Amino acid sequence: MSIQIGDTIPEVTLKHIHDGVRVIDTPTVFSGKNVVMFAVPGAFTPTCSEHHLPGFVARFDDFRSRGVDVVCIAVNDPFVLQAWGESVGVPPGLQMLADGNADFVRALGLEMDASAYGMGTRARRFALYAEDGVVRHLFVEAPGEFKVSSADNVLAHLD
Template identity: 75%
Template sequence: MPIKPGDTIPEVVLKHIDGGIQAIDTPTLFNDKKVVLFAVPGAFTPTCSERHLPGFVERFDEFRARGIEVACLAVNDPFVMKAWGDSLHVPEGLRMLSDGNGDLARALGLEMDASAYGMGTRAKRFALYAEDGVVRKLFVEAPGEFKVSSAEHVLANLD
């Protein structure tokens, strides 16, 4: 069953590059913070690279002005996430998180089977807003769409 508003973010360890591969658990990411986590099916894929991540890069300062941290998640390795972030000039502070085995996507109930495209299990395209580790808003895209998980839509729907 997919996570829903009011649920606590499950405890999972993710990876990122910061002077080497670093592990970070979800309590460290979410507890005592306001966070928008958005997930993409794959780094360097068309919609993800042309619209989804760039929207959060463009609006990053607007989230920060509201005291909200921003993180991007994909079922890709941490080296790919770093290279993708570098290629799109992701600002310092926008976390590029690797869910390499799909553990968080699965724990959230937001995984998808992309094996028909040679991509295996991936995260659905979504965005969530959490306060102190509790989901307050959840925006999950219908297959093949990009509307509700955009930076613009998320900003417009925060209280």
């Protein structure tokens, strides 16, 4: 069963690049904060690179003005996420977190099997909004779609 509104974000470690590879746990990411986390099936893939991440980059200041942190997660390694973020122009403060073994998306129940595309286990495309580690809004895409997890739609639900 996948995570639901009202559930607490599970405790898992993720990785990111900050003066080398660093480990960060989900309580550090979510505790005492308002956070929008969006997940993509893969860095450098077409919809993720042309629409999903760029939408959050474009609306980053709108989220921050509401006191909301923005986090991108993908089942890739932290080096790929760093390079992808640089290629898209991710602003400082938008965290690019790697879930290399899909531990986090599995704990959320939001993994998908992309083996048919040679990609193995990946994150389903989704976004969530959490207050102090508790999910308040959840936007999970139907397979192959990009509608509800967009930055504009998530932002509209925060008003």
